[in-house]
Each structure stands twice: as C-alpha cells, then as structure tokens.
Amino acid sequence: MSNNKYLEMLAQKYPNHRSVNAEIVNLRAILALPKGTEYFLSDLHGEYDAFQYFVRSASGTIKMKIDENFGAILSATDREQLAALIYDPINELKRREANEADFNAWCSSAIYRLIIICRAVSNKYTRSKVRRILPDNTGYIMDELMFADDDDNRQKYYQEIIDSVIEFKIAKTLITEIANTISELAVDHLHIIGDIFDRGPKPHRIMDFLMSRRSVDIQWGNHDVVWMGAACGNRPCIANIIRMNVSYNNFDMLEYGYGINLRPLATRAQQIYGDDPCTGFMPHVLEKNRFDPIPEELAAKMHKMIAIIQFKVEGQTIMNHPEFKLDHRLMLDKINLDEGTVNCYGEVYPIKDTNLPTIDPADPYKLSPEEEEVMVALEASITNSKKLQEHINFLYTHGALFTTYNGNLLFHGCIPFTEDGDFMEVTIAGKTNHGAGLMRQLDQELREVYFNPRCELDKADAANLMWYLWLGPDSPLFGKDKMTTFERLFIADKSTHKEHTVPYYKLIKNKDICIKIIRDFDLDPSKGIILNGHVPVKIKDGESPIKGEGKLIVIDGGISKAYQKTTGIAGYTFIFNSWFMALSEHEPYHPLQPDGTQEFNNPNIVTTHTLPARMLIIDTDIGKVLQSQIDDLQQLNAEFRKGTIKEVYPKRGKYYSKN
Numbered sequence: 325m326s327n328n329k330y331l332e333m334l335a336q337k338y339p340n341h342r343s344v345n346a347e348i349v350n351l352r353a354i355l356a357l358p359k360g361t362e363y364f365l366s367d368l369h370g371e372y373d374a375f376q377y378f379v380r381s382a383s384g385t386i387k388m389k390i391d392e393n394f395g396a397i398l399s400a401t402d403r404e405q406l407a408a409l410i411y412d413p414i415n416e417l418k419r420r421e422a423n424e425a426d427f428n429a430w431c432s433s434a435i436y437r438l439i440i441i442c443r444a445v446s447n448k449y450t451r452s453k454v455r456r457i458l459p460d461n462t463g464y465i466m467d468e469l470m471f472a473d474d475d476d477n478r479q480k481y482y483q484e485i486i487d488s489v490i491e492f493k494i495a496k497t498l499i500t501e502i503a504n505t506i507s508e509l510a511v512d513h514l515h516i517i518g519d520i521f522d523r524g525p526k527p528h529r530i531m532d533f534l535m536s537r538r539s540v541d542i543q544w545g546n547h548d549v550v551w552m553g554a555a556c557g558n559r560p561c562i563a564n565i566i567r568m569n570v571s572y573n574n575f576d577m578l579e580y581g582y583g584i585n586l587r588p589l590a591t592r593a594q595q596i597y598g599d600d601p602c603t604g605f606m607p608h609v610l611e612k613n614r615f616d617p618i619p620e621e622l623a624a625k626m627h628k629m630i631a632i633i634q635f636k637v638e639g640q641t642i643m644n645h646p647e648f649k650l651d652h653r654l655m656l657d658k659i660n661l662d663e664g665t666v667n668c669y670g671e672v673y674p675i676k677d678t679n680l681p682t683i684d685p686a687d688p689y690k691l692s693p694e695e696e697e698v699m700v701a702l703e704a705s706i707t708n709s710k711k712l713q714e715h716i717n718f719l720y721t722h723g724a725l726f727t728t729y730n731g732n733l734l735f736h737g738c739i740p741f742t743e744d745g746d747f748m749e750v751t752i753a754g755k756t757n758h759g760a761g762l763m764r765q766l767d768q769e770l771r772e773v774y775f776n777p778r779c780e781l782d783k784a785d786a787a788n789l790m791w792y793l794w795l796g797p798d799s800p801l802f803g804k805d806k807m808t809t810f811e812r813l814f815i816a817d818k819s820t821h822k823e824h825t826v827p828y829y830k831l832i833k834n835k836d837i838c839i840k841i842i843r844d845f846d847l848d849p850s851k852g853i854i855l856n857g858h859v860p861v862k863i864k865d866g867e868s869p870i871k872g873e874g875k876l877i878v879i880d881g882g883i884s885k886a887y888q889k890t891t892g893i894a895g896y897t898f899i900f901n902s903w904f905m906a907l908s909e910h911e912p913y914h915p916l917q918p919d920g921t922q923e924f925n926n927p928n929i930v931t932t933h934t935l936p937a938r939m940l941i942i943d944t945d946i947g948k949v950l951q952s953q954i955d956d957l958q959q960l961n962a963e964f965r966k967g968t969i970k971e972v973y974p975k976r977g978k979y980y981s982k983n
C-alpha cells in the first residue's frame with residue numbers, strides 16, 4: 325500500500341487535525357509512563373492452584389505494596405491477612421464470615437484497604453486503561469472509590485458508597501472483584517514459558533484463566549506441542565497425552581474438563597487385562613477424582629493398554645518416516661517373550677512384564693482390533709472436543725516457539741548446539757537450519773500444519789512434526805537424546821532409564837554462548853537476557869538457575885509437585901518491572917486445609933539485574949509501535965496542511981468547520 329493510501333485510511337479514523345492532535349497527546353502521555361510489570365512462569369504442568377497463587381501474589385509485589393502503604397499503620401498479622409484476601413478472596417471471605425463478630429464492619433474496612441492497594445498498583449497506567457480493566461458492574465463503584473479525593477465532602481461520599489454496598493449486600497462481590505483487579509493490575513503482562521499440560525490435574529483451568537487475561541504470551545513447551553499434535557488427530561501424540569494423564573490419574577480433566585470419552589479404553593482394558601494386576605502400571609498419583617473416581621486397578625489396566633498402543637503407533641510412524649532417524653526407539657520387535665527378555669541398545673535385560681497378549685511377534689506394531697477401536701474413539705473425542713480445540717487455538721494465537729519481548733529472548737527448551745559450541749545444523753521436515761533460523765522455520769511449519777494443511781486429511785500425518793518435537797533428539801523443545809518411557813515401564817535396571825541432555829545445557833554456563841544466541845535473534849546482548857524453562861534446576865544439589873553470568877535464567881523450579889523432590893523447592897517465577905529484574909524462589913504452595921487455615925509463604929526474591937534508570941513505555945517494544953503511530957499521525961497532519969488529504973469535520977458537531 326502506498327504511504328498516501330495508508331494515510332487516507334488513517335484519516336477515516338482521525339478526520340481532522342484536532343482529532344489527530346488529541347490522539348498524539350494521548351500517545352505521548354502513555355510513552356511517558358513507567359513500563360508495566362512483566363511476569364514470567366514456566367512448567368506449570370497442570371498445577372492450577374499453585375499457579376493461581378503465584379499470579380495473584382505477583383512474586384511478592386502485592387506484599388511489597390501492602391508493606392509500603394500499611395507498614396506503619398497495620399500490624400504484621402493484619403498485613404498478612406490483607407495479602408491472603410487478595411491471593412484467595414473467596415476462601416478468605418468464607419473464613420471471615422464464619423469468624424468475625426461484626427462481618428459488615430470487617431467488610432467496610434477491607435474495602436477501604438483494598439482500594440488503597442488497588443490505587444497503588446494502578447498508578448502506572450492511564451486512567452482510561454484502568455477503567456477498561458475494571459469489571460462490568462462493580463467497576464463503577466471501584467472507579468468512584470479509587471479516584472475520590474480526600475477532602476471532607478469526598479470522605480463522606482466515600483463512606484456513603486461503602487454503606488450502600490453493605491446495605492445492598494454486594495460487599496463480598498465487590499471485595500472479590502477488587503482483589504481480582506489488584507492482581508490484574510499488579511502484572512501487566514504474563515509470559516508462560518511452556519509446559520502448561522501434563523502431570524498436574526488442571527491444565528484446562530490454567531488455559532481458561534490465561535484466556536481471560538488481557539495480555540499473555542506463551543512459548544510452547546514439549547508438553548504443549550504434544551497436545552497441539554493430538555488436537556490435529558495425530559495418533560502418536562494422542563496416545564502420549566492419554567497415557568501420561570491416565571498414569572497421573574487425571575480422569576476428571578480428560579473426561580469432564582475436555583469431554584474425552586474413556587469408556588472404550590476402560591472397557592477394552594478390563595477385557596484384555598482382566599486377570600492381570602498390571603502392577604507396573606499403577607498411577608503415580610492416587611488423589612481422588614471428584615467426578616470419576618476410577619479404581620486404581622482399572623486405571624493401571626488402562627495405562628498398560630494405552631502404553632502398548634503408544635509404542636505401536638509410534639513404531640509405525642518411525643518405520644514410515646525414516647527421515648526422523650528414530651529407529652533406535654523401536655523396542656517392541658526386540659522383545660523375546662519366550663525368554664522373557666528385551667534387547668535394549670544391544671544389551672539383553674529381563675522384561676518386567678510378559679503378559680503382552682496384543683503383541684503379535686510376527687507383526688509387533690500392528691494394533692489389535694480392540695486397540696484400533698480404542699484409538700478411533702480417542703481420535704474422534706479429541707478432534708471433536710470443542711473446549712480442547714478452543715484451548716489449542718489460543719495456544720496458536722497467543723503462542724510461539726520463541727518470543728522476543730522488550731529485548732529479552734524467551735523459549736522453553738534449548739537451541740541445538742554441537743559439543744564445541746557451534747550452532748548445530750538440524751534437518752527437520754526436509755529443511756536444514758540452525759539457531760534462530762531453525763526456530764523461525766519450525767514455528768512457521770507448526771502454524772502451517774494447524775492452519776493450512778494441504779488438505780484436512782493430511783493434518784494428522786503432518787502433525788508428526790509435533791510428535792518429533794515432543795521427543796526427537798534434535799528437537800529444540802526436548803533437548804535430550806531419547807525419551808525412555810518404554811525402559812521405565814519394562815526394564816528394572818535404572819541405568820536404561822537415563823535420558824542424557826544435549827550439549828546446550830552445559831554450554832549455557834558460558835556467557836559467550838548466551839551472547840551468541842541473543843545476537844542470533846537480533847537482540848542486544850548488553851541489555852537482553854534469555855529466559856528458559858524445561859529442565860528443573862536442582863537447587864538442593866547446589867545448582868543455580870542463573871547461568872552465563874546472568875545472561876540466561878532457567879525458571880523451571882518444580883511448580884509440578886511431581887518434581888519438587890528433585891528440585892528441593894516449589895518453583896521459580898521471574899519479574900521484570902520498570903526498575904529491575906528479579907527471580908523469586910518459592911516454597912511449596914500449601915492448599916487450603918480442611919479446618920479452613922492456609923499458610924502463604926513469601927518467596928525469596930533475588931534481584932538479578934538493576935536498570936540504569938527507570939524504564940518507561942517509550943523504551944519498550946510497544947513504545948516503539950506507539951512512537952511510529954505518532955510519526956504517522958504527524959505525517960497525516962502535514963498532508964492536512966498541504967491539502968493533499970482533506971480534513972473532514974462533523975457537519976453539526978462540536979467543531980467549527982475551518983472554511
């Protein structure tokens with residue numbers, strides 16, 4: 325489009341110099357504000373409750389604001405309780421209602437305190453932005469309370485509003501909504517550096533929450549890409565997500581969260597493995613499902629059935645796609661049932677379980693009719709699940725393989741490197757690439773598979789790319805030599821379970837390697853850093869999340885409960901506000917106890933980078949976009965002055981026509 329055409333279009337929105345000037349004033353005001361707070365989390369693995377707490381507490385930001393505003397006025401306990409109200413308003417309100425002698429008086433003072441915090445976290449934004457964030461019904465009241473001046477009349481007005489709120493019994497709603505708004509305002513932008521799904525019970529709730537936020541980006545993790553492939557109907561991906569979640573007892577999520585029908589799997593598993601205790605397949609987690617409490621013996625049979633299906637459909641894909649170079653992962657043909665052994669990478673081991681009635685030694689990768697029936701049912705359920713497809717669509721529209729944001733580089737796994745510290749040339753999907761080029765190419769291809777398959781029938785097959793990225797040794801999302809699911813299930817010798825990480829994870833200790841990566845993505849290494857997830861930092865073994873002299877930070881600290889024994893903590897979060905970047909180390913999140921008590925631990929916060937001066941919006945990526953909008957508007961004004969584009973004023977409006 326020629327520049328003038330573009331300016332003519334702009335003139336439809338800003339038809340005269342007055343409207344142009346008004347917008348320039350507005351944009352310049354925004355540019356002068358401090359940059360909003362960015363908040364980074366990774367490896368959520370379905371742990372919705374802990375995630376909620378991390379987001380709501382904003383890595384200690386809320387507690388800091390409370391201390392700043394009430395440090396001299398309220399006791400430490402009162403401040404803790406105010407924090408608890410913001411972190412978990414619904415449960416805290418329940419507790420208060422049961423325990424406060426005068427609940428209305430408590431509400432009245434809680435509203436007052438919350439409004440002060442709400443004002444404190446909103447002062448970085450324009451009023452119009454704050455108004456847009458306020459909720460529909462109670463937003464008006466909040467607006468009045470937040471922006472009421474403190475002179476005598478106003479004070480009365482203020483009290484009047486709170487009294488009416490109590491009288492009309494909307495105090496609990498108002499309190500909940502102010503608390504929600506505080507957490508919305510405390511974090512301007514959320515970055516989720518991958519692995520939303522698998523292991524924990526509620527990834528669907530995390531996705532619903534992310535979809536409700538106004539500003540989010542996601543960097544796909546291996547545990548996301550495998551769901552993206554499953555949503556395309558890819559059999560290996562489907563078998564993997566079902567196996568993992570059956571093995572973690574996540575039946576409520578699968579069946580009621582996503583409406584995936586597990587009846588065929590349950591019925592057939594019972595039929596085939598009826599007398600088999602399937603001891604090697606007991607679910608890792610025995611927490612009760614609320615809606616579908618499947619007995620653990622049945623869950624184990626289902627786990628075994630879907631695991632065998634997985635090894636078969638993966639085997640078929642490996643044989644049909646020699647270009648993946650995954651032949652070494654073909655295991656079923658190495659089983660010797662007569663001898664009860666399996667040959668794994670040249671070594672013969674006893675096989676833990678010899679009851680494998682569906683494996684035909686003459687054609688070990690062929691699904692039995694029952695297995696085929698189960699697979700067909702799962703495919704249909706997954707591709708027709710409206711909720712799942714909505715979530716995956718959001719992963720595409722708000723996600724990417726990597727993101728550059730305000731000078732930093734974010735990706736989940738790794739960048740393939742040789743041992744010597746050179747970018748590794750990787751051939752995937754017929755193209756060879758390295759470093760940033762590889763990441764761009766794969767991102768593009770993942771989008772093609774989902775939005776633009778050559779025909780819908782090709783989609784499931786094209787999504788083999790997602791499956792490769794889930795477990796392939798050259799995948800920048802996986803970063804390990806092999807995924808030893810088969811060995812863990814069938815071989816007792818633990819040495820076969822070991823998955824070796826790629827050279828990247830050693831190399832990033834070196835600052836120059838980190839700088840090389842940052843440069844390859846066209847970022848300035850004197851300012852930007854890399855944020856990574858994926859590999860849990862084993863802090864208890866003395867490992868540090870800060871690599872390359874602060875140029876790279878790994879923020880996988882084990883939000884996933886299953887990994888807290890390995891890491892020794894309960895997760896990291898990272899924050900980038902207008903003054904500094906900081907890493908928070910969290911202790912385990914304690915869920916609400918049956919007696920109504922709940923403990924919130926404040927994280928241990930370490931400032932990793934201090935900015936030379938307060939960072940304003942003008943210094944951010946959005947600032948650059950806004951600045952270019954100002955430039956365009958100024959050009960439009962110049963065209964108005966020259967008369968090349970005619971100014972238009974409303975015929976009978978508040979403006980006088982120039983002529």
Ligand SMILES: O=P(O)(O)OC[C@H]1O[C@](O)(COP(=O)(O)O)[C@@H](O)[C@@H]1O
Pocket residue numbers: 519523546547804807808809823858859886
């Ligand atoms: O411990 P689980 O849940 O059985 O999963 C183990 C598998 O998960 C992986 O660690 C991948 O998951 P992460 O991306 O969370 O590391 C595989 O390497 C491994 O085979």
Ligand SMILES: [Mn+2]
Pocket residue numbers: 519545546547736801857858859
């Ligand atoms: Mn991962």
